[in-house]
Amino acid sequence: MTLAFWRVLGLGLGVCVAAIELHAHHELSSEYDEKKPVTLKGVVSNVEWSDPHVYVFVDVPGPAADNVTTWEVEFASPIDLKKAGWTRDFAQVGETITAEGSEARDGSKRAAGKVLILAGGKKLQEPADAQLVPPRARERKPTPRLPDGHPRLGPVPGETGYWSYPTASTLVENSANIKTDSEGLLKNLSDADKVAPFQPWAKGLYLYRQRTLLKDDPMASCLPPGGPRQFQTRYGFGVLEQPERQRIFFMSAGGNRNWRLVYLDGRKLPSGDDVTPTYFGYSVGQWEGDTLVLHTTGFNERFWFTNGGLPHTEKLTLTERFSRPDFNTLKYEVTVDDPGAYTRTWSGGWTLQWVAEELPEYFCQDNDQDPRHMVGK
Numbered sequence: 001m002t003l004a005f006w007r008v009l010g011l012g013l014g015v016c017v018a019a020i021e022l023h024a025h026h027e028l029s030s031e032y033d034e035k036k037p038v039t040l041k042g043v044v045s046n047v048e049w050s051d052p053h054v055y056v057f058v059d060v061p062g063p064a065a066d067n068v069t070t071w072e073v074e075f076a077s078p079i080d081l082k083k084a085g086w087t088r089d090f091a092q093v094g095e096t097i098t099a100e101g102s103e104a105r106d107g108s109k110r111a112a113g114k115v116l117i118l119a120g121g122k123k124l125q126e127p128a129d130a131q132l133v134p135p136r137a138r139e140r141k142p143t144p145r146l147p148d149g150h151p152r153l154g155p156v157p158g159e160t161g162y163w164s165y166p167t168a169s170t171l172v173e174n175s176a177n178i179k180t181d182s183e184g185l186l187k188n189l190s191d192a193d194k195v196a197p198f199q200p201w202a203k204g205l206y207l208y209r210q211r212t213l214l215k216d217d218p219m220a221s222c223l224p225p226g227g228p229r230q231f232q233t234r235y236g237f238g239v240l241e242q243p244e245r246q247r248i249f250f251m252s253a254g255g256n257r258n259w260r261l262v263y264l265d266g267r268k269l270p271s272g273d274d275v276t277p278t279y280f281g282y283s284v285g286q287w288e289g290d291t292l293v294l295h296t297t298g299f300n301e302r303f304w305f306t307n308g309g310l311p312h313t314e315k316l317t318l319t320e321r322f323s324r325p326d327f328n329t330l331k332y333e334v335t336v337d338d339p340g341a342y343t344r345t346w347s348g349g350w351t352l353q354w355v356a357e358e359l360p361e362y363f364c365q366d367n368d369q370d371p372r373h374m375v376g377k
Contacts, residue, residue, distance in 0.1 A: 028074075029213045030214055030215035031106075032101075032103065032105060037101070039100050041096070042059045042061060042097070043094060044056060044057070044091050044094065044096075045058070045093060047090075051363045054081055056113065057073075058071045058097065071111060073110075074110065074111070074113060080126075081126075085124070099113050099115070099116050100116075113126070140326065140327070141326070143290075144324075146241065150287050150290065153324060159356070160358050162238040162357070163237055163238075163239070164353060165352060166332075168232075169308075171308075171336075171348045172196065173196050174346075174347050178191045184306070189210060192207055196336070197344050197346055199342060199343055202311045202341040206309055210308070218303050222364035223279070223302065224258040225303065226280050227281075227305030227312070227316070227318060229303070229306045230258075231332055235253035235362050236253050243264075246264045248292075249262070262284065262285050264284070264285050264287075266286070275298045277299055277300035277314050279299070281299045283296040291321050292323070294319070294321075295317070295319055299312065300314065312336075314340070316337070318334055318336060318337070319334065321333040321334070329353065330354070331351050332349050333348075334347065
């Protein structure tokens with residue numbers, strides 16, 4: 001993890017899959033219609049190389065000589081574009097280019113870019129799936145351990161690394177055989193009953209979010225990913241262990257450097273007037289053999305606790321289990337208990353892969369232009 005990252009964390013403390021997601025913080029089908037392809041040829045008037053997405057502004061001439069329309073073409077994040085060979089200076093203002101993509105649903109002059117052809121004929125494309133799949137697993141190594149013998153969930157001293165590439169794109173009940181896309185949209189809405197034991201109102205809200213292509217997703221406005229969703233974000237999460245202080249931190253990379261604190265000192269969860277609902281709730285935990293078991297309560301209702309738009313209430317409590325069966329694998333299991341939204345408790349989970357690199361630098365709120373254009377169907 002970068003030094004800048006830990007400096008940000010330090011300031012905060014002083015004051016107080018594999019799922020492939022080509023676009024980091026929301027479901028682009030709520031903005032763009034793949035059934036409406038568009039090809040734009042014009043002059044580059046501006047390039048914005050920043051999180052959460054890269055934008056190219058193209059002045060496209062019309063039938064009349066003085067009739068020029070500026071189109072805004074949206075591509076993936078700088079992190080993903082670099083994997084496909086793009087650089088910050090990939091296009092110059094004044095250069096004539098051709099962009100291929102899909103038109104915006106709201107009728108604005110915007111497009112989801114797929115291909116960019118530069119003046120010299122060089123073709124740049126959105127990252128292919130092969131460029132975004134998990135890196136090939138390194139040699140098999142045993143589970144690293146803390147001095148007390150428990151599995152180490154973060155990097156060993158002197159090394160770097162984080163967890164990413166969850167094997168599920170959303171949370172569904174164990175044994176459910178359901179197909180979804182990379183953001184948790186059901187391939188078949190009739191599978192909704194298999195996802196979780198919904199109460200009627202919760203199922204209705206879930207189906208609404210699905211039918212409107214997740215357009216109201218709070219993460220589209222760069223709000224934190226609470227609950228299990230913290231472990232499904234595009235750029236993974238880091239783990240900082242402080243056994244001497246009996247606590248552990250989970251650091252999200254796919255948002256705005258959100259972090260979650262878990263106490264392992266035997267304290268009880270707060271209750272009553274001691275609880276102010278938050279995005280990440282209040283977490284305590286203990287080791288049960290080689291499994292870290294966490295109990296969390298005190299959530300607010302301002303976030304979606306998993307991809308795909310599953311609803312929850314402030315009655316939500318989670319029991320999460322983390323185990324590291326080998327060096328490269330983290331197993332995540334969660335039991336959901338929310339009598340406000342579901343008819344019974346239920347469980348699901350996935351595994352994640354170790355990435356022996358620094359946690360990516362990504363800040364959702366740097367240049368977020370999408371929320372006002374999300375129109376759904």
